[in-house]
Structure formats: structure tokens, C-alpha cells
Amino acid sequence: MSEVKLTAEKRTEFGKGAARRLRRAHKVPAVLYGHGTDPVHLALPGHDTMMALKQSNTLLTLDLGESTQLALPKDIQRHAIKGFIEHVDLLLVRRGEKVTVDVPLHVVGDAANGTLVTSELTTLSIEVEATRIPSSIEVSVEGLEAGARILAGEVALPAGSTLETDPESLVLQVSLPDDEGAGAEAAEGEAGAEAAEAE
Numbered sequence: 256m257s258e259v260k261l262t263a264e265k266r267t268e269f270g271k272g273a274a275r276r277l278r279r280a281h282k283v284p285a286v287l288y289g290h291g292t293d294p295v296h297l298a299l300p301g302h303d304t305m306m307a308l309k310q311s312n313t314l315l316t317l318d319l320g321e322s323t324q325l326a327l328p329k330d331i332q333r334h335a336i337k338g339f340i341e342h343v344d345l346l347l348v349r350r351g352e353k354v355t356v357d358v359p360l361h362v363v364g365d366a367a368n369g370t371l372v373t374s375e376l377t378t379l380s381i382e383v384e385a386t387r388i389p390s391s392i393e394v395s396v397e398g399l400e401a402g403a404r405i406l407a408g409e410v411a412l413p414a415g416s417t418l419e420t421d422p423e424s425l426v427l428q429v430s431l432p433d434d435e436g437a438g439a440e441a442a443e444g445e446a447g448a449e450a451a452e453a454e
Contacts, residue, residue, distance in 0.1 A: 258313070258314045258315075258316060258386070259303075259307040259313055259314070259315055259316070260315075260316040260317075260318060261299055261300060261303055261304060261307060261315055261316070261317055261318065262300060262318045263285070263287075263297045263298070263299055263317040263318060263319050264282075264297065264298045265295065265296065265297060265298075265319065266284065266296045266297060266298045267296075269296065274341070274342070277298050278301070278339075278341070281300070281301040281302065282298045282299060282300060282301050283298070283299045283300075283301050283304045283305075283340050283341075283342070283343060284296070284297075284298060284299075284341075284342050284343075285297045285298070285299050285304075285342065285343040285344070285345055286342075286343075286344055286345065287317065287324065287326055287345045287346075287347055288344070288345070288346065288347065289326075289346045289347030289348070290347050290349075292347065297317070297319075297345075299343065301339075301340070304340060304343065305339070305340055308328055308331055308340065308343070310390060311357075311358070311359060311390075312327060312328075312356050312357075312358065312388045312390070313327075313328065314326075314327060314348075314385065314386060314388065315327070315328070315345065317345075324347060325347070325348050325349060325350065325385065325386075326345040326346060326347055326348060327345065327346045327348055327354065327356070327385065327388075328343055328344070328345060328346075329344045329345065329346045330343070330344035331343050331344075348385040349385070350385070350386050351384060351385075351386075352384065352385050353382050353383060353384055353385070354382070354383065354384075354385045354388075355380060355381070355382045355419050356380070356381065356383065356388055357378040357379070357380050358378060358379055358380075358381055358388065358389055358390075358391060358392050359377060359378050359390075359391045359392070360374070360376060360377055360378060360379060360391065360392055360393075360394050360410075360426065361391040361392065361393050361394070362374065362393075362394050362395075362396055362427065363393050363394070363395050363396070363397070364395045364396045364397030364398070365396070365397060365398075366396045366397075366398070366399045366400075366403070366429045367398060367399060367400045367401065367429070369431065369432070370399070370400065370401050370429050370430065370431060370432075371429070371430050371431065371432045372396050372399075372427055372428075372429055373427060373428050373429075373430065374426070374427045375424075375425045375426060375427060375428070376407065376420070376424060376425070376426045376427075379392055379407060379410060379412075379418065379419075379420050379426075380418075380419040380420045381412060381413075381416045381417065381418055381419055381420075382416060382417045382419055383413065383415060383416035383417075384415060387413070387415060387416075389413045389416075392410060392411075392412065392413070393411075394410055394426060394427065396427065396429065399429045400429065401429055401430055401431045402429065402430070403428065403429040404425060404427070404428045404429075405425075405426045405427050405428075406422060406423055406424065406425060406426060407420045407421060407422050407423070407424040407425075407426055408422025408423065409426075410426060
């Protein structure tokens, strides 16, 4: 996983006006909370924060001057049109502490010729140490034939992590390209038959 150090400033001004002034100064308003502590309102460097948060579950080391804190991004609010970060909620974590996070799935390998791989899940929820969060989890489809299915409980997880997603959840399936078309044609045929009976 990636770990990024950001210089954070405590802020004393709140509200929409203060947030706008921060963003004009190329800074991002943020709130740090967790472990039963009072929320701490921060200002983060805009460009560095945007680059750090391009990857999911980035572990942040926040330099507050008198101390440093580890944090994970929990909620990132972006401008609906321009895409810049408007606000970040940060969760305070400690080294060795386990957290539950959603990790992206990365499909690798090639299924049998002429088959189609359909992903049903794009992330898995796992419990893992805050400093050992993987950037992604690989799922191999190498050589799988039509009809093959991979469930969440069958995915190999990084050492030290446990699955939080329902192990029976379907991650992906391998089918023939016209399986879906055949299913759609069957559904249309049934619908037509029902319509004829109704007449």
C-alpha cells in the first residue's frame, strides 16, 4: 500500500465561506476523527492531497507540527462538475490496528478462448492492519472454461487479512458470449407467449 505524508494545519474558521476561502488558497478542508477523540478540523495542501487520494485506501501521515497522526480517508467529497476535492473526512488509525476497508479487485489472466468474463463485484471488504492495506486483490481467470464461477470465499487474500464480504457472494463468472443473448431471447419468447395467452 502507499503511505503519503501531508502537512496539515488546524483551522479555526468554519462554514461555507471559510471553506471557499480555503479552496481559493488551494487548500482542502478536512475533519479528523476516531478513537473517541474530539473531531479536529484541518486544512490540507490541495495538489498534494489530490495526488495522494488518487489511489484508494491511501494511508496518510499527517504532520500537525507538534505531532503526527495516521489517518485513512473515509469520505471524499468532490465537485460534481469540475471534480476537485471539496472536503475530506479522515479516520484516525494506529499502527497495528485492524480496520475494515473495501479493496479493488484486479482480474488477471485469460479465460478459455471464446468465453466472456463478467465481473459482479469490483471490491472486496476485508479486515486488515491499517499499515498493510493492499492497493488491490488479484483474481485469476487463467484457463477458466464457460460455466466457471468464483465466489468471494474462493479469492486468495493477502496474509493477515480476513474476509468481511459474504463468502457466498459471486465475484465473477465465465460464460459463452451468446449465453446472455440466449437468455434474453428465452425471456422474450416467454413474454410473447404470455401476451398471446392474455389475448
